[in-house]
Amino acid sequence: MQQQYPYQEIEQQSQAFWEANNSFVAQQTSNKPKYYCLSMFPYPSGKLHMGHVRNYTIGDVLSRYHHMKGFNVLQPMGWDAFGLPAENAAIQNNVPPAQWTFDNIAYMRKQLKSLGFAIDWSRELATCQPEYYKWNQWLFLRMLEKGIAYKKTQVVNWDPVDQTVLANEQVIDGRGWRTGALVEKREIPGYYFNITGYAQQLLDDLDKLPGWPERVKTMQANWIGKSTGVRFAFTHDIKDNNGALIDDGKLWVFTTRADTIMGVTFCAVAAEHPLATLAAQNNPELQAFIDKCKQGSVMEADMATMEKEGMDTGLFVTHPLTGEQVPVWVGNYVLMTYGEGAVMAVPAHDERDFGFAKKYNLPIKQVIEAGELKEAKSGIKSNNFSEKGIEQLNKAISDNQFTTSRWQVWYEEKNGNCINSGKYNGLKYEAAVDAIAADLKAKGLGDKQVNWRLRDWGVSRQRYWGCPIPIIHCDSCGDVPVPDDQLPVKLPEDCVPDGSGNPLNKLESFVNCTCPRCGKSAKRETDTMDTFVDSSWYYARYASGFSNEAMVDAQTNYWMPVDQYIGGIEHAILHLLYSRFWSKVMRDLGLVNYDEPFANLLTQGMVLNHIFSRRTDKGGIEYFAPEEVELIHDEHGKTIGAKALKDGLPVDFQGMGTMSKSKRNGVDPQALIEQYGADTARFFMMFAAPPEQTLEWSDSGVEGSHRFLRRVWNLGYLLSGIEKADLPNKLTGNLAASRREVHSTLKQAGIDLSRQQFNTVASAAMKMLNALEKVQKEAEPHWQAVAHEGFSKLLRLLSPIAPHITQSLWKTLGYGEDILKAPWPEALASAMVQDEVEYVVQVNGKLRGSITLSKSMEKSQIEAIAVNQPFVQKHLENASVRKIIVVPNKLINIVVG
RNA sequence: GCCGGGAUGGCGGAACUGGUAGACGCACUGGACUCAAAAUCCAGCGUUGGCAACAACGUGCCGGUUCGAUUCCGGCUCCCGGCACCA
Numbered sequence: 001m002q003q004q005y006p007y008q009e010i011e012q013q014s015q016a017f018w019e020a021n022n023s024f025v026a027q028q029t030s031n032k033p034k035y036y037c038l039s040m041f042p043y044p045s046g047k048l049h050m051g052h053v054r055n056y057t058i059g060d061v062l063s064r065y066h067h068m069k070g071f072n073v074l075q076p077m078g079w080d081a082f083g084l085p086a087e088n089a090a091i092q093n094n095v096p097p098a099q100w101t102f103d104n105i106a107y108m109r110k111q112l113k114s115l116g117f118a119i120d121w122s123r124e125l126a127t128c129q130p131e132y133y134k135w136n137q138w139l140f141l142r143m144l145e146k147g148i149a150y151k152k153t154q155v156v157n158w159d160p161v162d163q164t165v166l167a168n169e170q171v172i173d174g175r176g177w178r179t180g181a182l183v184e185k186r187e188i189p190g191y192y193f194n195i196t197g198y199a200q201q202l203l204d205d206l207d208k209l210p211g212w213p214e215r216v217k218t219m220q221a222n223w224i225g226k227s228t229g230v231r232f233a234f235t236h237d238i239k240d241n242n243g244a245l246i247d248d249g250k251l252w253v254f255t256t257r258a259d260t261i262m263g264v265t266f267c268a269v270a271a272e273h274p275l276a277t278l279a280a281q282n283n284p285e286l287q288a289f290i291d292k293c294k295q296g297s298v299m300e301a302d303m304a305t306m307e308k309e310g311m312d313t314g315l316f317v318t319h320p321l322t323g324e325q326v327p328v329w330v331g332n333y334v335l336m337t338y339g340e341g342a343v344m345a346v347p348a349h350d351e352r353d354f355g356f357a358k359k360y361n362l363p364i365k366q367v368i369e370a371g372e373l374k375e376a377k378s379g380i381k382s383n384n385f386s387e388k389g390i391e392q393l394n395k396a397i398s399d400n401q402f403t404t405s406r407w408q409v410w411y412e413e414k415n416g417n418c419i420n421s422g423k424y425n426g427l428k429y430e431a432a433v434d435a436i437a438a439d440l441k442a443k444g445l446g447d448k449q450v451n452w453r454l455r456d457w458g459v460s461r462q463r464y465w466g467c468p469i470p471i472i473h474c475d476s477c478g479d480v481p482v483p484d485d486q487l488p489v490k491l492p493e494d495c496v497p498d499g500s501g502n503p504l505n506k507l508e509s510f511v512n513c514t515c516p517r518c519g520k521s522a523k524r525e526t527d528t529m530d531t532f533v534d535s536s537w538y539y540a541r542y543a544s545g546f547s548n549e550a551m552v553d554a555q556t557n558y559w560m561p562v563d564q565y566i567g568g569i570e571h572a573i574l575h576l577l578y579s580r581f582w583s584k585v586m587r588d589l590g591l592v593n594y595d596e597p598f599a600n601l602l603t604q605g606m607v608l609n610h611i612f613s614r615r616t617d618k619g620g621i622e623y624f625a626p627e628e629v630e631l632i633h634d635e636h637g638k639t640i641g642a643k644a645l646k647d648g649l650p651v652d653f654q655g656m657g658t659m660s661k662s663k664r665n666g667v668d669p670q671a672l673i674e675q676y677g678a679d680t681a682r683f684f685m686m687f688a689a690p691p692e693q694t695l696e697w698s699d700s701g702v703e704g705s706h707r708f709l710r711r712v713w714n715l716g717y718l719l720s721g722i723e724k725a726d727l728p729n730k731l732t733g734n735l736a737a738s739r740r741e742v743h744s745t746l747k748q749a750g751i752d753l754s755r756q757q758f759n760t761v762a763s764a765a766m767k768m769l770n771a772l773e774k775v776q777k778e779a780e781p782h783w784q785a786v787a788h789e790g791f792s793k794l795l796r797l798l799s800p801i802a803p804h805i806t807q808s809l810w811k812t813l814g815y816g817e818d819i820l821k822a823p824w825p826e827a828l829a830s831a832m833v834q835d836e837v838e839y840v841v842q843v844n845g846k847l848r849g850s851i852t853l854s855k856s857m858e859k860s861q862i863e864a865i866a867v868n869q870p871f872v873q874k875h876l877e878n879a880s881v882r883k884i885i886v887v888p889n890k891l892i893n894i895v896v897g
Numbered sequence: 898g899c900c901g902g903g904a905u906g907g908c909g910g911a912a913c914u915g916g917u918a919g920a921c922g923c924a925c926u927g928g929a930c931u932c933a934a935a936a937u938c939c940a941g942c943g944u945u946g947g948c949a950a951c952a953a954c955g956u957g958c959c960g961g962u963u964c965g966a967u968u969c970c971g972g973c974u975c976c977c978g979g980c981a982c983c984a
Binding site for chain 2: 213214215217222225227229253255257331333335337338340345352353453569572573631635636637638687688689690695696700701703704708748755759762763764765766770838841844845850882883885887890891893894895
């Protein structure tokens, strides 16, 4: 008999129960181990999307699981509430960003609650609250005192659409990360954080993060981009128009291959280099080339394939060791923004230099013995030895084992003796670099140096809806920090931006102030901070009491570091790197005692859905929502086409992509909750794919999940009328088998849950239900006891994923009041013992049959029985048994020949 | 080019340290119930041949180790993500 599954009622009741019992309010206690589970907080854009649902369900499953495992769990939630969309919405709707933001927060909070997340709402925060951003300002001032924050005027990335500065990290392929507009270069004064001062630590401490995905660590290491080498100068007496020596007569370069310094045959400088600028003054041809280079750099897409081009400046510099005159060229492959904007060129041992020298007929001088080996293997990038590379190389050498021919070549070159190098002849890589660096140092013309790809973090934004930078500009005193007792500098919340620049500039009540130092009238800084500042420490604030007297308190060190952080891979570099940096700054200021904020990181995959489209007559693309399309199957169930419902004409059905409005393939979580309930939404999300992989949306998959929960409800309803009896001492037959199935499935599910493979946990729950339904239907003696035992385990296993239905049934069936407080279900070994075991029998590794044998049987006996099976004898007609392999309780392989 | 990850039925995906490949679900096919449909329940479902029992083949490709390989080793191909003229 079918019961309906009243999910709405169930979910409301369960949520009311949690609310009334403050079930998720975390206390700082010492008798349990702590577990801080954090999902990246959302930007309050209006309403939740499926990515949020997936992210927060993963976090919730982990939180509830650890609750039941006896951990003291903290799972907070908040709002990354500053940012541009609020301003854009304000311009469109004539509403102050604050109001828009708070309205969105209210709606989204309601949505999160309707999904039943075990969140400690007492710790909710929004980064746009003065009580929060006060501490951005406070820490900013401390960083200013320490020199970690500083002001400089620099060429910056300017987003012409958002009218603001972008950090390097926010420029993707020459375009703004949010607007997609082509980024311009502008000179603007602003504040910077000296993140490069922490580069070494940020790199080294990646090794302290075994719980992070390898790819995220690699991405960060690449981004930090350490390279070790020698910085040295060629000397010259080239003067500018005023007769002053350019750069004090030194052309500085950086190289990782100082061992090849004796092979320098020319130098190449960037188009923006002062020497290039000077040489171009009387050389229109060179000027034209330089202009072309500068222009070209905008077209990022062509960079990779761009031909190496250059032009002679006619200038010469002096080699610091040989004293030779070396020609200076302008090269389009030299970057002004990396190193010194100039390079030494050794065509014999660097691929790019080689190509350049060949093209312009410049001399090539071999100075390393094994040079010809390189030429034999073209395409070998010999110009950089990354640290990781050298490490691997050394390992390969010591193991005397080369995994690829490439390592062989690197090894040969690195171990080649210097030749044609005067006093350095016979030295190998490291010795040569040491000797050369020492000689350069003695001459005052160079030394070993480490170069970083990472730049300092520019945090000034010419925007309204952000945290004000606490600085006052005084004509007499200059830039004066706002005193601590005047913090926070509150952002006026009633401004409505009109789209032309920063409205704070026009707000006299904000701008006009008095200088805290001399008391004269002064102007307040109107730039606000990059919103990545806000998100760089919110996790520490959650963990702390919300004191107005301190940024964080002692509680922080109890909860931190975050035990499990969950969020999208798109934050692999920006947010995670900034947060790590910020933590180290807070540590150095004595505020916290941890080095790294996030012990374990889970990067969840994106949520994809089908894209149905059709080319229109006009050459455009028309998109169809999934409900506007009907799929066409063949008799095997294979999808062979799709047609639009409105006209019956075919549409393309093979596309798959992230949910978006423009592609018309979005699914609204709210509609899903209303139609199927939160438990179904959560269950499907966990079941459809492992958490790190992309998840392909499927309406029929959602229905399948709903069907499963309805069956759970039905069995629960049925069992609610059946008395709970004790299990007999010994079960037999089908009942014993079903119980074994329940327990062994549970055992595997426990393992899967601990390694965060939630999809197989969900399928384990399904398997357990299948077994229990069988128990119920067969109704052998004692089935009631087996069903109740199994069902109570099923409910607890399922409860982190589908908390409402399980809480409701837990109570209805009289198992307990609060399933969250129930002990985690463990599989019983006694339920899994077997007297008889099914052995698979193979002949020469091929499956030929199976036999059921007593578990206590001797090996020799097993072998004899197996060989006598007819399906084995068949294969012995023209052959004899050579060997028999018995894997206990599993498999017998008879080798014949 | 470098770094990281991946490739398993019609689809999403299982298979812990080498041991029954395809768990679980979806789709599809047939049946039961129904006046009928939906829902539900039962059965089937890798490919090829065969009425069937069964046999052969099968985890991107080529080769190796092993009694036995989706799993380990060597060499490729393709796909996804990140970085990229980094000196």
